Amino acid sequence: MPIVETLIQDIRYGLRMLRKNPGFTAGAVLTLALGIGANTAMFSVINAVLLRPLPYHEPERLVWMTESGDEVANRWLSFPNFQDWRVRHDAFESMSTIRGWSLTMTGGDQPMNLNARMITADYFKVMGVAPLIGRSFIASDDQPGANPVTILSYGFWQNQFAGDPEIAGKIITLDDRAYTVIGVMPENFYHQGPPPIWLLVGPQNWNQRDVRIAGSVIARLKPGATIEQARSEMNAISQQLAREHPVANAGANRVNVLSLQASITGNVRPALLILFGAVGLVLLISCANVANLLLARAATRRKEFAVRAALGATRGRVVRQLLVESLILGLAGGVVGLVLAWWSSALLGRMAQTAIPRIEGLHLSYRVLGFSLVVSILSGIVFGLAPAWRFSKAEPQEILKDSSSTTSERHGKRLRGALVIAEVAVSVALLIGAGLLIKSMLRLSTSSAGYDSNNVLTMNLKVSRNRYRERGELARLLKQLLDRVETQPGVEAAALSAALPGLGEWTNDIFPEGRAPLTPGELINVDWAIVSAGYFKTLGIPLLKGRTFTREEDSEGKPVLLVDENLARQFWPDEDAVGKHIKYDSPIWHEVIGVVKETKSYGSEAKPLIKIYTPMGRSAQRNPVLSVRTTNTQPQNLVMAITREIHALDKDLPITEVAMFDDILSREVSPKRFNTALLSIFAALALVLAVTGVYSLTSYAVAERTHEVGIRMALGARERDVLRLFIGQGMELVLAGVVVGLAGAFALTRVMTSLLFAVSATDALTFTTVSVGLTAIALLACYVPARRATKVDPMIALRY
Structure with missing residues (x-):
């Protein structure tokens, strides 16, 4: 198959060319690895929290509901109201209440507080999960006179009863009352955090409509039913109940209906998507950086491509050769990026332990590996398009007539300059976003909530x-x-x-x-x-x-x-x-x-x-x-x-949750701290890559124009004239990038409003500080290679 043979030839030739330039290859691979690794690590978080299905049967049909009204966003539900919901609806197969409940287990060496979940008998049926051992609750367990029964979680069964396979039927003492263990749930089955045990609501005197005992309701939609249909139906039922029982249901005339997944991850979803978008911008900077390197390298190979064309190679074949080399770099960057992602995913898991729900599922799954592969291939195509497009526009005859193999084309300069402007603009936007979050955390650390949490020890009694x-x-x-x-x-x-x-x-x-x-x-x-x-x-x-x-x-x-x-x-x-x-x-x-x-x-x-x-x-x-x-x-x-x-x-x-009040408050803002740390890391990466791009472009310009520098200095140009030439060329691009970045940040930071504390999304000090700071760093990046140009001996420069 000729096409396969020629492709293999292209791959071999590409590998050979990359081996001939180890410095260029290492720099390009490392640049891509930073972008691909950061994206893979962030996608592993997105996958674990937002994309990974809940461990229940047909989880997309599960919804979470609470009462609400004009004055209260979420409030507990009375049991009579829940009973009316259960008989009046038409959109659900089944529904159950769930709420937290604290009990004390005695009989061991020390009393143990258990944060249990109290449910109605059909809860596990709603969730679509059967016990690993024993049986589930049945309706008769929830009737007056029934013996108290409980179901254990897998972890509690393992830790407290050493995984006793004969646990079903045994008695445990909870709040001085004997409960019979009737089952054990499978490993990793839980909702609203892993409880040690589940209990039934029971026949207690909770049948008063003004006594709210149900924290929330979990329901399973009928096949074909939608959340919108369920929401409309439940709002109508809530309004009926408000009319029928105006005193008990005062202030409650609506029902919040969300998918179960959204109820668990809804608070962190916007922040995670913003962070995913930010790390995507870092990858674009990586691609722009490598594209610039390839454009500079392609300029030195123009004669090589022209000779190949003159010997019969088609324009498409040469373009394909360039794309193959880019794909090799992309895949190599992906492999190194996976190593970085594996390390950084573990770090993210520790950082987000108390900040992000469902983070315990964070690992490099097949979906994450597939994402990394796709990103590596797409990155190779994206940054390989620029040099391939430049060659497709060139005429081999024109190139062969040119006596210099490194003469820059006007259009090539413009393209490389545009890429640097884009890198700087994206860096400005990310740095401003990180700066706003950092300023928010500083404001938070000095804010007063009306109380003094210093030196306060707290503990919960049960x-x-x-x-x-x-x-x-x-x-x-x-x-x-x-x-x-x-x-x-x-x-x-x-x-x-x-x-x-x-x-x-x-x-x-x-x-x-x-x-x-x-x-x-x-x-x-x-x-x-x-x-x-x-x-x-x-x-x-x-x-x-x-x-x-x-x-x-x-x-x-x-x-x-x-x-x-x-x-x-x-x-x-x-x-x-x-x-x-x-x-x-x-x-x-x-x-x-x-x-x-x-x-x-x-x-x-x-x-x-x-x-x-x-x-x-x-x-x-x-x-x-x-x-x-x-x-x-x-x-x-x-x-x-x-x-x-x-x-x-x-x-x-029992005495539980012993902690200093300061530490508790610190945990409360751990999501803000996680967002700030992550966006700051991404912004720092973007800054390093952008400044590297500015440095590389200026260095390339110095190398390209060494002969011109020799002529200028031979004619009497001073060092400051040479410095002004190259610094001016670089800073013109940087300032254009800063202006574009400021405009972009002004628009993009508005989506961050919900993540900020006591800081405007258009905070002038942050915008100014980032602009001045980045400009100063870029000036240094331009100065170093420009200074090097002034040290070239004019006689040596004239030989270039």
């Missing part, structure tokens, strides 16, 4: 629901616990709360004194913090007016509360809020005794809800957060002392 059930018993336990903790050396203040500020706090509906009666369906929704008396001192939340709770008010649950400055301003703008009254959760008026500074979610610019603070003694929590402001004592020593004091009160009380 009190069994089957203990301390007598009236006031739980409140007394928590008071004794706080009294013991506060006496420890190194403790400046301590407090209990339902949650840390900005992290999972509850919401409630209120009615303030002096306001007109609410219309049916109208709500005043607020953040609701349940706290002990020392909360404000411990968390460093400033008191603006009035006072905080007394110990007696806290322990006795007196009808008093504090409000934040926004609530006070909204309802009593021209009056003192202290002494006013608010109703919540009951017809009892609660006196406002103090006003405190506004607190916000760390790392969020969203305007927080107005807020109330009520005493812990009035709503004693079984899963409170203990916060301790420390002095100079080592936190680890303090943890041991506090643990001893707590277990002296109740040896079966």
Whole structure:
């Protein structure tokens, strides 16, 4: 087959030519490896998080739903509402609720807190997954009088029961109640994080429509049904329920319906796609760089190609030879890039461990390897087109008449210049994007959320629901616990709360004194913090007016509360809020005794809800957060002392999630930190490649015009004239690239708005700093080869 034979000849000849120029080959391969490796590593993240199918049967038919309304984006669902959803819909095969639930497992050496998932009996049927061992839940398990049963996750079964194959039928104790293990789920099966166990919602007294116990709903669409159809149907059902039960369903008249995959990855999807686009631009710079190298190399081979054409080689054959050499470089860059991607993927996995969902599936799969191969081939074609196109326009006879094998063509110069302009422009855009994210992180690190997280040790306590059930018993336990903790050396203040500020706090509906009666369906929704008396001192939340709770008010649950400055301003703008009254959760008026500074979610610019603070003694929590402001004592020593004091009160009380508050907040912004680090790396790569391109072009111009330099210097040109010649030529391209890059950045950075914190997408300081900084670095890249040109002996230069 002649075409195969000639192709083999082209490959052999290409390899031989590349071996003859090891410096050029190594530089081109390394340049491509950086671009292809970065793209492959980023695609491995995209594949693991966004493209990898969920491990369920026909996952594309699974949807996630929550109630919502005009005032609340997502809120929990009452069980009666869920039952109505289940019987009134027409778009689904089945649906189930799911919510988190905390229990304490005892019977071992230490009590163990379990963050379980509470579901309805058909959950595993909805997901389309059967147990690995035993059976799934059935409807009769969820009926009054049924024995409590549980299903274990694969990891929990392995870690706690050593993979006992006879586990089905055995008893474990959860919250002082015996549960029969009926099954074990397959490895890696989970939703909303890997829980240790699954429990049933059960026949508890949750059939009140104003008691919201279902966190969200998972449903399976009927074959042929669409998400749009389901959304329309569920909104209609929600509006029916709002009309039928206006008080219980006040504020809820819509349903959020998303694909299950989108519900898991929706928050990170925009950022990942932006980063993928950014790393794609890095690859384009790599291709432009190599194209420039090939154009310069092709200029030195013009006579070679002309001779081959004169000896009978067709124009197409020579063009194919150039493309074959480019493909060899592309594939070689892909191989080296895979090594870089393998190393960097492991690094990305560690960086994104707490920032990105589903990152545990990150690896170089066949899909990723296929992506790398396609990118390598396309890159070879892209950067090989420029020299191939240049030769296709050249006339061999014209070239053979030229006495110089290195004479540059006017069009070739323009093409190489255009490539450098493109490289600089893309680098400017990426550097500005990285600069905006870096400035966001700096602003975040110095921002105030309204509290002081320094030197605050936190831990979660889990009190069994089957203990301390007598009236006031739980409140007394928590008071004794706080009294013991506060006496420890190194403790400046301590407090209990339902949650840390900005992290999972509850919401409630209120009615303030002096306001007109609410219309049916109208709500005043607020953040609701349940706290002990020392909360404000411990968390460093400033008191603006009035006072905080007394110990007696806290322990006795007196009808008093504090409000934040926004609530006070909204309802009593021209009056003192202290002494006013608010109703919540009951017809009892609660006196406002103090006003405190506004607190916000760390790392969020969203305007927080107005807020109330009520005493812990009035709503004693079984899963409170203990916060301790420390002095100079080592936190680890303090943890041991506090643990001893707590277990002296109740040896079966689990203590979990021990951490400094600063570390918790740092984890909260880990996605922002991941985005910043990654885009900064891509921008740095782009800068290195672009500056290398500027340096290479200037070096090539110096080598090409050495004879001209000799003539100029022989005629009296000074060193600064030569410097001005080459620096001016290079900087003209750089400045054009900066202008184009600024215009592009002005448009492109607007898509980054959701990733920024307290920084405008068109921040003038960032745009100016990047422009000046890159111009200065490019000036140095032009100066080095230009300086070299001034050191050439005119007599030697004239021989070129």
